[in-house]
Amino acid sequence: MQTLNYEFPATQVARRAVHIGVVASGDLEILLAPPESGEPPDRATVRVRTSVNGFDTIWHDVLERFFARATLAGRWELNDFGATPGVVNLRLRQAAESATTNGADS
Template sequence: MNVLNFDFTSQPIADIKKEVICGVVGSGNLEVLVSPLADSDNGNSSKFIIDTSVTGFDHIWEAVLQDFSSRYAVGGLEFKVNDMGATPAVVSLRLSQAINILEEESHG
């Protein structure tokens, strides 16, 4: 397994206190776990920890995560991703789904 760590600057998300899980760990798919950052003083920072079965695609992960962090207000969140060879489109989809679930639960 290959573990990648990325930090990005992003707009802060509204006050989120719960955790969310989205997706499944399986061939060609991934699981996303989202939680508030332990360091709540840095609301403009987002952290991504990627546990992947695939090596050599660090630059692709960085590009997909940078794009995601630019499109969504994810400052103050930590994303743990358990990947089993998902394509960049699936990565973007699962991350977006996790944010949508988080926002729905915080407003519901």
């Protein structure tokens, strides 16, 4: 198990906490919470827990591309069990959409 930590600049704050996906073979769970009082509202902090070691560069590249487009501040927790970059991007987009709308959690 490997844990990776990243920070990205953000211009929009998550409206609410969301839970997307599951930790299962080839899938990814994302927990996103708005910044707490006292935390900077202009940063996305991302912690990735992955069962697959050695993909630091790929994780960084996928997250950097995502946060270049979706600058959403909050505490992002990604729990991975072998998700492909396409699945990661899909789950990130789902979490961002859910956190910025008034709909129910997916």
